[in-house]
Amino acid sequence: MRLSCVLMAWVPYVCPAVLLATQVLLAASSETLKCEGPVSTEQSSCHTDEEEDAVHSSDDFQVKGYKFSKPFHLIVSYDWLILQGPDTSIFEGDPLVLHCRAWQDWPLTQVIFYREGSALAPPRPKTEFSIDVVQKSDSGNYHCSGIFRSPGPGSRETSSPVAITVQELFPAPVLKALPSSEPQEGGSVTLSCQTKLSLQRSASRLLFSFYKDGRSLSIRGISAELHIPKASKEEHSGSYWCEAATEDGQIWKQSPQLEIQVQALQKTTASEAPSVEPAGPLPPPPAPSAEHLGFSSSDPHHQLRLLLKQMEDVKVLLGHLVVELRDLTVYLKSGITKVADK
Incomplete structure (x- = not known):
């Protein structure tokens, strides 16, 4: 028989709010299932498989005038001890509360809580263990042990492990x-x-x-x-x-x-750089006259003076050429640098 019909055998009305119960039950223990909220006067008490699947896929689902609570899972145990954990998803930053419960709630002493087999605290009489703010590193398998006081068996008993997974609240940014x-x-x-x-x-x-x-x-x-x-x-x-x-x-x-890394702006551009005007044409060399060529005199000294004069003219001409080549070289280098900067 499905749980919804069983519940209706206990309560003649369907509850529209949250159904509260413990996650774990001990055999022979009594538990109370409480349905909070106003009740409905509809006569039907059970829902179809399709409606039940829809209920389990939604936290707050309505069908045919009914509103159903979130589902929960009941686990029946025949152990002397059970460990009760949270019945809802637990996230980073949430508190975690664990209860070590004995059969028929018999009193316990020397209670120890464990995670992955390691004790979380020394033995104590308290049957509750809590972590105020859990981290993902708190995920793992937990169990508890304790010694029964009268009328229990008097020996140390250990609960079955319960897997607790702390979910990530948000990933690292x-x-x-x-x-x-x-x-x-x-x-x-x-x-x-x-x-x-x-x-x-x-x-x-x-x-x-x-x-x-x-x-x-x-x-x-x-x-x-x-x-x-x-x-x-x-x-x-x-x-x-x-x-x-x-x-x-x-x-x-x-x-x-x-x-x-902020990239610096270029201080000058090719359009903004001062332009260098190319040098004008070189002055033409003086045309040699007949006297310069030595036809006016056969005196060797006079011819030597004429030759020296021509050499001086060539020297002046070469000086002009060197200056113009230097200016042209500076102009060409400046243009190449600006293109490379772009």
């Missing part, structure tokens, strides 16, 4: 620079601290902090972005990271570091 981690100097850049809460805890809120080279830029703000309107090479180049944290600060995670 990743810091991204938009549009680029190498912005041009004077341009804008936006740092985005990217992470996302679990869908089951989407109603919670995260706060974000930003850091650069070991110093804080902003602390615990609701915005996941940091905007730099005008990037400066000296001021904004460096190593950045961000941090996402819950509002109570119990859970916080840091992103890997991101290097930002």
